[in-house]
Amino acid sequence: MSEALVQSTTWYQNLTAEEERAWFEKQIQQCDKEITRFACHIAGNMEKAKDLVQEAFLRAYKYRHSYNEKYPFRNWLYAILLNIHRHNCKKEKFYKTFIPWKTSDDEEQDAWDFIESDDEGPEVKTLKKQLVVDIEKSIQNLPLKMREVIVLCDVLGYSYDEASEVVSCPLGTIRSRLHRARRQVKKDLEKIYGEDLLTSWR
Amino acid sequence: MMDCSRIKNKLSAYLDGELPEEDIREVRRHLFVCSACESELNKLRNLKGMMGRLNESFHPNASYVLDIDRIQSRIYSYRMKEIVMLSVIASIIFLIFVFVLPTYKSTLIGINTETSLGEIHRNLTGDSYDVPKTSGRVVVNYLKQVSSDR
Numbered sequence: 001m002s003e004a005l006v007q008s009t010t011w012y013q014n015l016t017a018e019e020e021r022a023w024f025e026k027q028i029q030q031c032d033k034e035i036t037r038f039a040c041h042i043a044g045n046m047e048k049a050k051d052l053v054q055e056a057f058l059r060a061y062k063y064r065h066s067y068n069e070k071y072p073f074r075n076w077l078y079a080i081l082l083n084i085h086r087h088n089c090k091k092e093k094f095y096k097t098f099i100p101w102k103t104s105d106d107e108e109q110d111a112w113d114f115i116e117s118d119d120e121g122p123e124v125k126t127l128k129k130q131l132v133v134d135i136e137k138s139i140q141n142l143p144l145k146m147r148e149v150i151v152l153c154d155v156l157g158y159s160y161d162e163a164s165e166v167v168s169c170p171l172g173t174i175r176s177r178l179h180r181a182r183r184q185v186k187k188d189l190e191k192i193y194g195e196d197l198l199t200s201w202r
Numbered sequence: 203m204m205d206c207s208r209i210k211n212k213l214s215a216y217l218d219g220e221l222p223e224e225d226i227r228e229v230r231r232h233l234f235v236c237s238a239c240e241s242e243l244n245k246l247r248n249l250k251g252m253m254g255r256l257n258e259s260f261h262p263n264a265s266y267v268l269d270i271d272r273i274q275s276r277i278y279s280y281r282m283k284e285i286v287m288l289s290v291i292a293s294i295i296f297l298i299f300v301f302v303l304p305t306y307k308s309t310l311i312g313i314n315t316e317t318s319l320g321e322i323h324r325n326l327t328g329d330s331y332d333v334p335k336t337s338g339r340v341v342v343n344y345l346k347q348v349s350s351d352r
Contacts, residue, residue, distance in 0.1 A: 021270050061270065062277045132256055139253075153218070154253035160220045171220075179214040186249055198245035 011069045024064055028057060031074040034156075038078060041151040042085055044140040052088075056081040071165060078166045082148055089144060131193075138188040146181035153178050205232065206239055213243050217250065 012020050035056065039049035059080050060067075067076055139147055139155075152163040153174070160174045167174065189197060209232045215221045216229045233240050 025270065058273050058276055061273045131252065135252055135256055150253070154250055155256050157254065160215075160218065175215050175220065178218075179211060182214055182246060182249060185253075186245060189249070198248045199241065 010065070011067065012065060020064070024061060027073045028060075031077065034074060035077055035081065038151065038156065039081060039085075041136075041139065041155055042082070042144075042147065048088075052081055052085055055084050059084065075162060075166050078152070079168065082167065086144065131189075131197075134189060134192055135185065138185045141188070142181055142184060146177050146184070149174055149177040150181035150185070154182070206236060209233075209236070209239050210242055213239065213246055217243065217246050 011023070015023065032053075035053055036049060039052045039056075040046065043049045043052055056077055060077055063080075067073065139150060142150065148167055149163055152158040152166060153160065158166070160171050160178075164171050164174050186198065209229055212221060212225055212229055216226060221229065233243065
């Protein structure tokens with residue numbers, strides 16, 4: 001019993017309020033770029049992504065004492081962000097039924113506006129940039145549950161275990177969602193570029 | 203082929219190294235003899251590679267100045283809103299219990315008492331006279347007395 005008590009010390013136990021705050025700021029600074037990228041892929045445009053990230057920081061600070069340091073801070077933040085986004089999507093769906101709602105603003109920047117290409121020759125650069133833009137568009141067209149998984153696993157390189165922690169669903173579900181998401185993205189790209197693209201791409 | 207469709211469903215997990223040993227062996231055996239599935243695996247591998255590059259090419263120009271004081275004041279204002287909303291809901295429930303329910307309850311009791319006391323009196327004695335609503339026990343005792351006298 002005493003061993004269990006010793007092992008369950010929390011990250012904030014021996015910290016003052018100022019130290020807690022400094023710890024939190026440091027954690028946020030370490031992952032703010034990554035979380036912005038993640039939010040852009042999930043939300044599909046910059047304005048929504050910024051709002052999501054701000055809301056996620058706020059909620060993370062409010063519930064900071066519930067953070068379990070056994071898991072990476074970044075994963076916990078991603079989970080919070082996903083929950084906020086899911087809630088926003090449900091609210092938007094509800095309002096769309098009863099209130100005329102502008103789905104996208106021409107002035108809002110889409111996620112693919114931030115794609116930069118590698119330093120290669122101009123023709124190759126344009127082709128690869130366009131390809132990456134098409135991949136991003138295809139990801140944005142996926143249903144939210146599939147999008148979450150493909151962004152975590154393929155874009156950010158998470159393992160299935162890590163993705164299942166963030167998304168809070170079993171490994172089998174992650175596996176099937178990822179499989180369906182990849183199949184859909186592959187189909188979309190083959191429609192635009194033909195079947196040879198994926199066979200011969202390097 | 204049925205085998206191919208079953209194997210294709212496992213190719214994603216095979217590519218990520220997330221299959222159990224037995225399934226990995228099964229997939230490898232099948233890939234050895236099936237060029238279509240091998241080609242499908244190749245395409246998936248390239249697609250995964252492309253999506254990995256997506257993250258490298260992605261540079262959203264957002265920078266955050268983390269202002270904890272501002273976050274704290276927002277949390278405080280959310281809490282105040284929650285408290286106000288809960289107070290309003292509690293007040294409405296209180297008003298319903300204090301004003302609406304008693305009126306509804308007394309209306310219901312009035313209807314039931316009138317019919318039942320009047321009927322008992324007429325059935326047993328044949329006479330009828332006005333019986334007060336609150337005198338249920340008195341009437342029942344009187345009726346018992348009348349029936350025992352007979």
